[in-house]
Amino acid sequence: MTATMDDPVLVVDKLTKTFSSRTAYSDVTFSVGRGEVFGFLGPNGAGKTTTVRSLGTLITPTSGKATVAGLALNAENAVEIRKRIAIMTEAPGLYGRLSVTENLKYFVGLYHLPDGEQRIKKALEAVNLTDRAQDICSSLSKGLRQRVGLARTLLNDPEILFLDEPTSGLDPVAARGVHDLITGLRDRGVTIFFTTHRLAEAEALCDRVAILNTTLRTIGRPSELREQLFNRGLVVITAAPLADPARVFTGLPGVQSWESDPTGGYRLAVSDPAVAAPEVVRALVHAEADVLSVGESRHSLEDVYLELVNEDVEANQR
Amino acid sequence: MSAIRAFQAVRSGRIDSHRVRAVLRKEVTDYRRNRFVLGTMTVLPILFLVNPIINIFTAPTTVSHTALDARVGSTMLFMLLVPVILPATISATSIVNEREQGTLEPVLTTPVRSEELLIGKALAALIPAVAIAYTMLGIFLLMVKLFAHQQVADATLEGPRILAQVLFIPLLAGWAIWAGLAVSVRANDVRVAQQLGTLASLPPLAITALMAFNVITPSFRVAVLFAVGLLLLDVMAYRLIAPMFDRERLITARGAK
Numbered sequence: 001m002t003a004t005m006d007d008p009v010l011v012v013d014k015l016t017k018t019f020s021s022r023t024a025y026s027d028v029t030f031s032v033g034r035g036e037v038f039g040f041l042g043p044n045g046a047g048k049t050t051t052v053r054s055l056g057t058l059i060t061p062t063s064g065k066a067t068v069a070g071l072a073l074n075a076e077n078a079v080e081i082r083k084r085i086a087i088m089t090e091a092p093g094l095y096g097r098l099s100v101t102e103n104l105k106y107f108v109g110l111y112h113l114p115d116g117e118q119r120i121k122k123a124l125e126a127v128n129l130t131d132r133a134q135d136i137c138s139s140l141s142k143g144l145r146q147r148v149g150l151a152r153t154l155l156n157d158p159e160i161l162f163l164d165e166p167t168s169g170l171d172p173v174a175a176r177g178v179h180d181l182i183t184g185l186r187d188r189g190v191t192i193f194f195t196t197h198r199l200a201e202a203e204a205l206c207d208r209v210a211i212l213n214t215t216l217r218t219i220g221r222p223s224e225l226r227e228q229l230f231n232r233g234l235v236v237i238t239a240a241p242l243a244d245p246a247r248v249f250t251g252l253p254g255v256q257s258w259e260s261d262p263t264g265g266y267r268l269a270v271s272d273p274a275v276a277a278p279e280v281v282r283a284l285v286h287a288e289a290d291v292l293s294v295g296e297s298r299h300s301l302e303d304v305y306l307e308l309v310n311e312d313v314e315a316n317q318r
Numbered sequence: 319m320s321a322i323r324a325f326q327a328v329r330s331g332r333i334d335s336h337r338v339r340a341v342l343r344k345e346v347t348d349y350r351r352n353r354f355v356l357g358t359m360t361v362l363p364i365l366f367l368v369n370p371i372i373n374i375f376t377a378p379t380t381v382s383h384t385a386l387d388a389r390v391g392s393t394m395l396f397m398l399l400v401p402v403i404l405p406a407t408i409s410a411t412s413i414v415n416e417r418e419q420g421t422l423e424p425v426l427t428t429p430v431r432s433e434e435l436l437i438g439k440a441l442a443a444l445i446p447a448v449a450i451a452y453t454m455l456g457i458f459l460l461m462v463k464l465f466a467h468q469q470v471a472d473a474t475l476e477g478p479r480i481l482a483q484v485l486f487i488p489l490l491a492g493w494a495i496w497a498g499l500a501v502s503v504r505a506n507d508v509r510v511a512q513q514l515g516t517l518a519s520l521p522p523l524a525i526t527a528l529m530a531f532n533v534i535t536p537s538f539r540v541a542v543l544f545a546v547g548l549l550l551l552d553v554m555a556y557r558l559i560a561p562m563f564d565r566e567r568l569i570t571a572r573g574a575k
Contacts, residue, residue, distance in 0.1 A: 053570075058426055088424075089427070093425075094421065097348055098348060108340075
């Protein structure tokens with residue numbers, strides 16, 4: 001299932017929320033296509049959770065407008081919007097004295113859903129918890145509780161699923177389980193809006209990401225963001241330092257600039273790695289260099305994130 | 319009238335009885351497994367039943383009719399403490415406890431309306447409190463009828479007094495619940511909520527005390543009038559408390575701006 005921006009299921013336009021003198025988020029604008037997995041990244045206190053709560057009708061925005069699952073975000077539509085979406089809060093918030101099934105039954109009742117038993121069965125199957133259905137929730141591990149929380153969000157077949165830090169505090173195995181579930185939901189065409197601190201998981205799971213630090217700093221596909229922020233480059237590693245690297249790299253087709261890497265290699269800014277790489281290899285061979293590797297330098301989403309967030313930190317310090 | 323409008327709201331679908339029942343079912347299941355609630359529901363009624371029985375059975379029969387009436391009145395008043403304190407204790411913790419445990423926010427993300435949640439929680443406190451209070455009253459009256467001195471029994475089993483007791487039990491419990499819930503939606507700490515909830519639930523007892531101590535002579539008419547007064551108080555309390563349930567403040571501990 002592929003996401004389409006022709007059919008946005010979530011449209012946010014200049015949304016702002018202030019609490020007394022503090023601005024939680026400001027002038028936030030973006031849209032999310034149906035079936036898209038949208039990552040919402042940002043440091044602590046950036047306004048991610050407040051944005052999710054606003055879109056989930058729990059908090060009233062101070063200004064701006066939004067359309068959630070086809071409905072304008074306002075008090076009149078609040079109940080109808082909540083019927084069409086589901087939010088998994090950072091803490092799963094289960095009733096510890098009730099069993100897994102009793103917890104889910106309560107939410108089936110709150111949504112006033114037909115076929116409650118069937119829905120619970122399907123939700124538990126989706127999160128692989130069928131065999132723990134009768135367990136009391138206080139006896140479950142954090143990872144299992146998170147899965148129950150996720151099962152709860154599946155009960156009403158939401159058009160948009162908001163996941164607020166779904167892997168927060170989970171060990172890698174439990175986090176992987178949640179990733180698999182998200183992948184499964186994406187394959188079923190569910191629109192997923194999730195906030196996370198784990199940039200690797202955002203990069204692996206999200207079609208697009210937005211980085212929020214009170215204001216929206218950037219939005220796009222992870223690969224696009226990398227290209228926007230960083231020059232494309234090649235990394236050259238040689239067995240020994242080149243005698244005259246300037247003579248080797250300067251003037252090569254496609255190579256814009258070069259610098260020595262602190263680890264002993266060379267970083268080349270290039271316009272197109274496919275054009276520049278063969279030229280660089282030929283030049284190295286011609287210079288009789290002992291080449292260990294020539295490869296495209298990769299910037300992760302983490303690099304993008306840190307670049308933007310550090311810009312904000314520096315701006316605040318000035 | 320407010321009660322009629324509330325009924326119409328349920329009929330028109332604005333308040334979904336299915337959701338109210340879901341909240342009620344969950345609350346009752348949770349209470350049944352909560353040692354604190356079970357302990358309160360067991361120990362408190364026993365204490366508040368034993369004391370009136372001792373009080374009535376040790377009442378001297380040689381005293382004046384007025385003195386005996388006062389003793390019976392204070393005993394009956396004492397029994398009204400259960401439908402006040404019990405639901406107040408439960409309801410005062412019901413919202414703040416969910417906030418502390420992080421269970422409130424997921425509930426608020428569902429289509430449940432504030433009124434549905436509050437009514438469900440109120441019923442979950444009202445039903446056991448009223449059932450326990452009526453059971454206590456039944457046991458007490460039965461023991462008086464069977465074993466008390468005739469003069470004491472005559473003073474206790476007066477129609478207006480029993481009618482007042484029967485009417486006041488659910489109405490006082492109703493007030494106590496709304497007062498408890500009002501405290502619960504504003505409080506940030508469970509223990510503070512319990513204490514304030516119990517205190518806030520007590521004032522209407524002063525009205526019933528006027529009858530209990532014969533400041534106003536008990537009669538069927540007076541009992542019904544007082545009951546209507548309490549009912550109005552309950553409806554007013556509900557109308558005041560429902561708007562206090564501010565989702566944003568409950569989640570963020572800040573008011574909407």
